[in-house]
Amino acid sequence: MIRTGAGFAAALAAGAAAVLALTAGCATTAPAADVGAGSGSGRTLEVAAAENFWGSIAAQLGGSHVVETSIIDSPAADPHDYEPTPADARAVAFARVFIQNGIGYDSAWAPKLVAANPNSGRTVLTVGDLLGLKPGDNPHQWYVKASVYKVIDAITAAYQQADPADSAYFAARRSSFELTALAPYNRLISDIRARYAGTPIGASESIAAGLAGTLGLNLITPQTFLRAVSQGNDPTAADKSLIDRQITQKAIKVYIYNSQNATPDVAAQIAQAKAAGIPVTAITETLTPAGETFQQWQVSQLEELANALARATGR
Template sequence: MRTRTVAAVIAMVGVTAGVAACGSSDDGGGGQESAGGSPVSVVASTNVWGDVVRQIAGDHARITSIIDDPSADPHSFEADVRVQRELSEAQIVVANGGGYDDFVDTMLSAADTRATVLNAVDISGKEPAAGEELNEHIWYDFPTVAAVAARVSDALASADPAHASEFEANEKTFTAKLTTLEGTEATIRETAAGAGVAITEPVPVYLLEACGLTNETPEEFSEAIEEGEGVPPTALADTLALFSEGKVKLLAYNEQTTGVETEKVLDAAEAAGVPVVPMTETLPAGKDYVTWMTENLSTVAGALKA
């Protein structure tokens, strides 16, 4: 688990009036006003959670997603004064938590804000196993996303009571789509339970486990990749052997965090004819959350049949 850092320029917050908003901003298209006279201001740490908010808020929120570049490595993100400004002005903040975006807590502590803060990891209720760290990539866990959506609906209703019924209806529609995704996982599980898979990082592990698949990757390998550290030679050798020895059915490959070791793993998978399933940490351009996850599951299912 690697935390995102906060740039030293936070100290300059007092002189930054007029700085443009960071990340992506989505006014929901309609720009309709809430009961308070303007759309609810929401800041999400990533565009994944920003899209979840959009599904619930519709046209009644101005949503800013801080980490939103699908071609960049989110681990290298450094928050700056623009992020501080957005967070300080938000009515609702949606953070991932679990160490993924600690800059949110750091900056909120330094700001004079009364924002409602929703921490997805806290909402999930997940706890790490004894002696281990929690896998913070919980947006790949559909029950957690549903729980966060419910809390988002409540927070929006508190900020904009005039549209509470619309938020509730949107949340029910979104949750129904998540239920469909869980059904797809169950279908995959019926035929592929117990099949071994490999990963470069633990990003999609919740989804893979929900499909009944077993992560065979040495923990030392995926941890080193996630932390940006050198992979122990034995861990790399053991990971490469998964493909040459036919122990895995697919490789889930994080396209946003790559390097020499991950490229060796990719080459080994391709040489052995093991299907590669691309995975990302942020929402791909032009996709919403449900479309993205539907395509991820379709790719997993196809790889297992190859």
């Protein structure tokens, strides 16, 4: 639930004031520290992301030719009901490219920051729109490999449009990111799919659904339960009873939970799974710990999940 107190209003007002102070040139670019791009523009792009998982990707794709700011950059911040600060408003005001998730995830506050801080030179990338998704669909698309790659392509295209003189630089960054930085991530996904595809698993919420699909795992937890926990609603007694049976009968091999949203119902399921000898592994909603790259975060979680699957199946 979005909070609409004085803090949010002050943030919007501060951002709007920042925009009025800008000229067309300095609103979107600054002198580039890196001149390694040869005949490039010699400019850096201000880039902002609503969440740090997209921000990490944006920063790496831009290299020394962008300065990136992530608004949600703390594990303690809840992207669903975040209240922006004046600094957030300024980041959006100056951004040449702004990336928001959409799909109902940050939709209560991120579009308001954009609207309150007009900038005709800014490109706004909404992940849900890029993927053809709408509120009510699973917003956690950073756990879906195919979606991640579509966002990568969209960010690269936005950079090239904003700074055509450095188009080759951004293309090279995109290629290197896929072939080098994402290599361990891609390899783990392929290995887990090859070894454990079809393995039944349980989960605490819909954040795990995209991951399960990417890995070919069979997530048998009721979708209504996953959605309820993700949205902060009470799950039904029928769903909880079904999950209890899945755990006690060991119908699932591994239980995955979001450690940033361990509700009493989820805590009870974790305890029950451990008591039944079912491996339990955690994932997080936002990039954790702060400071890691997207791929470091994902690889660490994939490795833990692979170990849990190996313990559960003996493979």
